[in-house]
Amino acid sequence: xxxxxxxxxxxxxxxxxxxxxxxxxxxxxxxxxxxxxxxxxxxxxxxxxxxxxxxxxxxxxxxxxxxxxxxxxxxxxxxxxxxxxxxxxxxxxxxxxxxxxxxxxxxxxxxxxxxxxxxxxxxxxxxxxxxxxxxxxxxxxxxxxxxxxxxxxxxxxxxxxxxxxxxxxxxxxxxxxxxxxxxxxxxxxx
Amino acid sequence: xxxxxxxxxxxxxxxxxxxxxxxxxxxxxxxxxxxxxxxxxxxxxxxxxxxxxxxxxxxxxxxxxxxxxxxxxxxxxxxxxxxxxxxxxxxxxxxxxxxxxxxxxxxxxxxxxxxxxxxxxxxxxxxxxxxxxxxxxxxxxxxxxxxxxxxxxxxxxxxxxxxxxxxxxxxxxxxxxxxxxxxxxxxxxx
Amino acid sequence: xxxxxxxxxxxxxxxxxxxxxxxxxxxxxxxxxxxxxxxxxxxxxxxxxxxxxxxxxxxxxxxxxxxxxxxxxxxxxxxxxxxxxxxxxxxxxxxxxxxxxxxxxxxxxxxxxxxxxxxxxxxxxxxxxxxxxxxxxxxxxxxxxxxxxxxxxxxxxxxxxxxxxxxxxxxxxxxxxxxxxxxxxxxxxx
Amino acid sequence: xxxxxxxxxxxxxxxxxxxxxxxxxxxxxxxxxxxxxxxxxxxxxxxxxxxxxxxxxxxxxxxxxxxxxxxxxxxxxxxxxxxxxxxxxxxxxxxxxxxxxxxxxxxxxxxxxxxxxxxxxxxxxxxxxxxxxxxxxxxxxxxxxxxxxxxxxxxxxxxxxxxxxxxxxxxxxxxxxxxxxxxxxxxxxx
DNA sequence: CATGAATGAGCCTTCATTCAT
DNA sequence: TATGAATGAAGGCTCATTCAT
Numbered sequence: 001x002x003x004x005x006x007x008x009x010x011x012x013x014x015x016x017x018x019x020x021x022x023x024x025x026x027x028x029x030x031x032x033x034x035x036x037x038x039x040x041x042x043x044x045x046x047x048x049x050x051x052x053x054x055x056x057x058x059x060x061x062x063x064x065x066x067x068x069x070x071x072x073x074x075x076x077x078x079x080x081x082x083x084x085x086x087x088x089x090x091x092x093x094x095x096x097x098x099x100x101x102x103x104x105x106x107x108x109x110x111x112x113x114x115x116x117x118x119x120x121x122x123x124x125x126x127x128x129x130x131x132x133x134x135x136x137x138x139x140x141x142x143x144x145x146x147x148x149x150x151x152x153x154x155x156x157x158x159x160x161x162x163x164x165x166x167x168x169x170x171x172x173x174x175x176x177x178x179x180x181x182x183x184x185x186x187x188x189x190x
Numbered sequence: 191x192x193x194x195x196x197x198x199x200x201x202x203x204x205x206x207x208x209x210x211x212x213x214x215x216x217x218x219x220x221x222x223x224x225x226x227x228x229x230x231x232x233x234x235x236x237x238x239x240x241x242x243x244x245x246x247x248x249x250x251x252x253x254x255x256x257x258x259x260x261x262x263x264x265x266x267x268x269x270x271x272x273x274x275x276x277x278x279x280x281x282x283x284x285x286x287x288x289x290x291x292x293x294x295x296x297x298x299x300x301x302x303x304x305x306x307x308x309x310x311x312x313x314x315x316x317x318x319x320x321x322x323x324x325x326x327x328x329x330x331x332x333x334x335x336x337x338x339x340x341x342x343x344x345x346x347x348x349x350x351x352x353x354x355x356x357x358x359x360x361x362x363x364x365x366x367x368x369x370x371x372x373x374x375x376x377x378x379x380x
Numbered sequence: 381x382x383x384x385x386x387x388x389x390x391x392x393x394x395x396x397x398x399x400x401x402x403x404x405x406x407x408x409x410x411x412x413x414x415x416x417x418x419x420x421x422x423x424x425x426x427x428x429x430x431x432x433x434x435x436x437x438x439x440x441x442x443x444x445x446x447x448x449x450x451x452x453x454x455x456x457x458x459x460x461x462x463x464x465x466x467x468x469x470x471x472x473x474x475x476x477x478x479x480x481x482x483x484x485x486x487x488x489x490x491x492x493x494x495x496x497x498x499x500x501x502x503x504x505x506x507x508x509x510x511x512x513x514x515x516x517x518x519x520x521x522x523x524x525x526x527x528x529x530x531x532x533x534x535x536x537x538x539x540x541x542x543x544x545x546x547x548x549x550x551x552x553x554x555x556x557x558x559x560x561x562x563x564x565x566x567x568x569x570x
Numbered sequence: 571x572x573x574x575x576x577x578x579x580x581x582x583x584x585x586x587x588x589x590x591x592x593x594x595x596x597x598x599x600x601x602x603x604x605x606x607x608x609x610x611x612x613x614x615x616x617x618x619x620x621x622x623x624x625x626x627x628x629x630x631x632x633x634x635x636x637x638x639x640x641x642x643x644x645x646x647x648x649x650x651x652x653x654x655x656x657x658x659x660x661x662x663x664x665x666x667x668x669x670x671x672x673x674x675x676x677x678x679x680x681x682x683x684x685x686x687x688x689x690x691x692x693x694x695x696x697x698x699x700x701x702x703x704x705x706x707x708x709x710x711x712x713x714x715x716x717x718x719x720x721x722x723x724x725x726x727x728x729x730x731x732x733x734x735x736x737x738x739x740x741x742x743x744x745x746x747x748x749x750x751x752x753x754x755x756x757x758x759x760x
Numbered sequence: 761c762a763t764g765a766a767t768g769a770g771c772c773t774t775c776a777t778t779c780a781t
Numbered sequence: 782t783a784t785g786a787a788t789g790a791a792g793g794c795t796c797a798t799t800c801a802t
Contacts, residue, residue, distance in 0.1 A: 384761080385761090419762080419763085420762065420763045420764065421763085421764085422762065422763050422764075423762055423763070426761065426762070
């Protein structure tokens with residue numbers, strides 16, 4: 001007896017992400033998805049019972065993968081500013097290198113599919129950032145604002161940087177990267 | 191001879207914005223839109239030749255109205271920093287008080303409809319800010335970065351502030367508002 | 381009080397014929413017709429109560445005009461063959477010069493509108509032709525077939541000639557015209 | 571896996587021809603066509619991607635089937651005149667016995683759909699006749715006119731004959747048939 | 761008479777999903 | 782499991798006609 005083919009499942013997920021990136025959720029047509037995956041439409045239904053559940057499943061897959069990856073890359077013994085930069089760089093890189101996945105995560109939140117997502121883990125843990133901000137405040141290097149506020153600035157500067165790179169206004173070079181980090185740093189440093 | 195009813199056009203725009211907020215662009219069905227406006231479907235087509243152009247027209251309306259309004263608060267003889275704050279406040283207020291319109295502006299940028307927006311319209315949206323940034327750089331008050339970069343920071347700080355207010359982390363008071371603007375100012379001031 | 385404008389009525393008819401020629405009956409849109417005539421759609425309805433009746437009215441107009449024109453151009457004292465050629469030429473010329481009108485007459489017979497035509501005069505009188513054919517037979521120049529048969533051949537050769545001219549396969553010159561008439565003559569001469 | 575049903579395709583074609591005969595091209599509604607065929611509307615779209623292509627495909631089917639059949643009766647070793655008569659008879663019979671198909675062929679030429687027919691298809695329709703005309707000219711039996719011209723005469727004589735039969739002026743007997751063919755032959759023989 | 765707005769009925773087409781092999 | 786055929790339920794849009802001035 002043949003068994004469900006994991007590689008086929010992954011291909012369906014990958015192509016769904018691509019399609020959403022290119023055409024949005026409304027632009028995902030089961031027929032085109034099947035064509036891209038290289039199977040028949042009916043085969044998709046062997047793996048997922050309907051379009052809704054496919055889209056939600058892709059979301060859950062993304063969240064779980066992403067959560068496991070996060071929190072890496074902050075070397076212990078750096079001075080605070082470099083630790084922060086390290087975290088910042090990690091996320092900028094991630095945003096750029098997983099453009100399609102990020103787009104999927106953003107778009108689903110504005111779509112009716114989001115209501116179907118079970119109220120499980122929705123956001124990648126902020127814990128790593130919060131600990132770092134606390135350290136910065138303890139060392140007197142950061143403004144003494146609420147962590148939520150600093151995180152908001154931190155996060156939105158990452159988004160701004162990502163957009164500028166996607167725009168081709170800046171590039172992911174050390175120089176541009178330093179410049180953008182400087183803007184963030186000036187904003188939150190004490 | 192019957193005369194075209196401007197209020198009808200405005201109602202169509204308003205209901206379109208509502209529908210996009212509730213269900214996204216793909217969720218805008220001409221039939222439901224007509225029902226909400228209180229006219230027949232064909233009447234919609236008297237005002238806009240098709241769905242695409244309706245959606246783009248709503249966007250253009252939003253941009254032009256808001257752009258002209260945003261420039262109004264900027265009194266000539268204020269010092270630069272206050273002018274900038276005035277523009278910033280305008281958009282923070284708008285984001286908070288016009289959640290649906292903001293949602294429309296964000297969503298359209300991720301949708302295929304955005305490609306149909308004439309580039310002049312897009313530029314108009316930036317014009318007020320860009321002029322102000324130029325002034326700031328001339329007066330030596332802003333970092334000499336590309337306007338696109340400053341705009342990205344400006345915009346993302348507005349988004350961050352809006353989220354924090356919607357989170358209830360901060361409030362739309364002078365104090366919190368000043369604090370958030372200070373973060374922006376520190377980031378971009380020279 | 382203004383009175384219905386005869387020139388406007390004629391313009392409506394003329395443009396209807398043009399439109400049918402270009403796009404067939406299904407391609408006649410009241411809106412485009414109005415645009416071409418240079419009046420509003422509603423004005424058309426002042427002159428004709430609906431599309432059906434407009435189309436039928438145009439047909440009746442064509443029939444009546446055409447009937448009154450027919451039967452001209454056969455000089456008395458020519459030898460028979462030239463008389464026949466004269467009649468033949470008259471109709472070939474007519475078909476070519478009233479291409480659009482002829483097209484209207486042909487098309488309406490294949491359309492559902494034809495059922496709405498009152499059972500009045502439908503065909504242009506054959507009498508002129510029949511008399512001539514009788515003369516030809518009396519003089520021993522034509523085959524002794526039924527007039528209906530000769531008329532069918534006569535008529536279909538006119539149609540064939542017209543098509544060839546419209547195709548640009550031949551031209552309305554003396555040479556080509558003589559050649560085509562020769563084909564007809566060979567067919568029916570005794 | 572279900573298998574595509576050739577008889578369904580043929581039924582669609584047959585019903586399309588019927589509908590065109592009854593109501594013209596504009597009168598072919600996909601819904602009614604589906605109802606007559608006994609399938610759902612969407613099933614029609616499984617076989618033909620849209621109405622336009624359906625209509626053109628029916629035309630192509632008619633042309634190819636009839637063309638190949640019309641050539642079959644023409645036995646190699648008949649003298650030219652009999653070959654020509656054979657083709658002529660084929661078409662007269664076809665016109666009489668396949669009124670609907672003939673109507674389809676005539677109507678499409680006056681409709682905008684005709685522009686969508688690939689030119690190869692149009693040429694195929696003429697090929698059998700043209701070859702025969704070439705043979706006749708080679709043997710010195712036909713006038714040396716352009717094939718287009720001879721075809722026009724040939725075709726219009728078939729139409730004339732058909733009309734006379736439908737009129738009951740003549741019958742589809744050997745005698746009447748010979749008489750009508752003689753008229754054609756006299757017209758085009760050298 | 762003239763007109764532009766307004767509309768209802770209808771049509772083509774799409775597409776997620778189910779059926780049958 | 783895998784698949785192509787079949788379908789029902791919409792959805793966008795058109796257009797002849799009527800309304801109101």
